[in-house]
Amino acid sequence: MKSWLTEEREAHLLGLLRVAFSILLLLLTVRMAREAWPDRYFGDIFHMPLLPQGFVLGQRAYCALLALQALGSVLALLGVLARPALLMASLCGLYGFFCDRLHYHNNRYELLLLTLLVSLTPCDRSFLLFGGTRLGTAPRWAARLVGAQLVIVYLASSLGKLFDADWRGGTVLLSRFALGKPFAEHYLGSGAVQLLSAPWFAQAAAIAAISSELFLAIGLWLPRTRVLCLWLGVMFHLGIELSARVELFSHTMLCGYLVFVTPELRERSLSWNARTSAGQMLGRLCARLDFLARFRHEQVDRQATLLVARDRAGTVHSGLSAWRELARATPLLFPLWLPLLLLTWRQRRGSTWR
């Protein structure tokens, strides 16, 4: 615990975390403004405040609050007074949020809490529009709290489902699957419809969903399971995004995963065969996709294969294993990591998932 409080690590990626959450909060602010504009301000119609009624803002004050929230998000995005601006924006959001429980959405509450915690991290040292990047280490404890906040959501959600007989028995999902039957019938055929109608399938899906959330809550903290958890989490949230309308929930959680990325930069390397045009083109493309700065990128003339990757431990990989290492550390290619891992399972015996 003491080491968590005093630990200092590279802070560059926390700037990216700030940018991501500033954008998400700005999007939320725009949505809230559209909900209140021009004559739908919640205070003038039926609403249910969590605060005492006397604390509920009038329309003008609420508009001013939203304006402050937007201003804070933009300043944080640009990197101008980034941390106080982000803190102000999140506090404005939380205040407005507590004025009407009818507008309560888990995804919005989670975004506001995470944004507040991000503002406590040293996230103002990189990704700045004005002023230079300050490389170096900084305290890590607030980033840990962002991770803890993600875990709280997974735990609360999974335990709620686990203790609900309808949920763990598959009844809730069976009703939900029924909504997808017309789509399945049209695009996937009768076999898919039968599957969606089967109680055993709904129960299996329920158990899988609860297990996934519990696994994410615990496994993200363990170095040996972290990358597998991140992959599972990406798939889990992509699945939710495709199958349900959850506003910014998936984006919020996926951006939050940045705190589980190893903070140190460019500890791996990729070397591309510079004699082929494919090597030159893919090298440039992968360098652009590497916005987490995981790799040192090299173009080499004397190389037998298109790609050679060197992992953090210094182990050299070629062939499919090199592509696996590329997918592992490149966000947009990350979904390919597990399939490539399974394809190259025999080659990577003896190494760890760390």
Place this chain on the structure above:
Amino acid sequence: MVVFFGLELAGIAWGQRTPDHTLGFQMFNESSRLTIHLFREVKRKNRRVLVPLPDGRWQAPDAAGQLRDYSWHDRVRYFPLNTLGVSVHARYGLAGQLFHLQAALDDLMRHIPDDTTTLAIVADVETIQNGVPGDRVRLRANRQ
């Protein structure tokens, strides 16, 4: 930070007990539906009768005898409560929406002081909880 997480965890614990699970992080907690049928209760020939409000609108005289227009939707814009006579998804669960509906009925009654004939607003709610048809629930808000 202890205060932050303490408050949040207290909010989660409170959210488990509230009907609408506010602050509780209970995602996709039910696949339930509800259909709201709205009525106003008035007195006719010394008997209380229910007058259906399929579109949520009605007219009633004020104290001066002047007919005035009223509408459920003037006060209630919140989905799913703003949808009458149609089966809709009960987001955050059936109990949560019935809790909100009761509050909406009470709110409406507080905001029609000029309506001299409406004694109560009544909602008859058809429910389907996780795919299983449930009881028909009647909620009402009386004139104070």
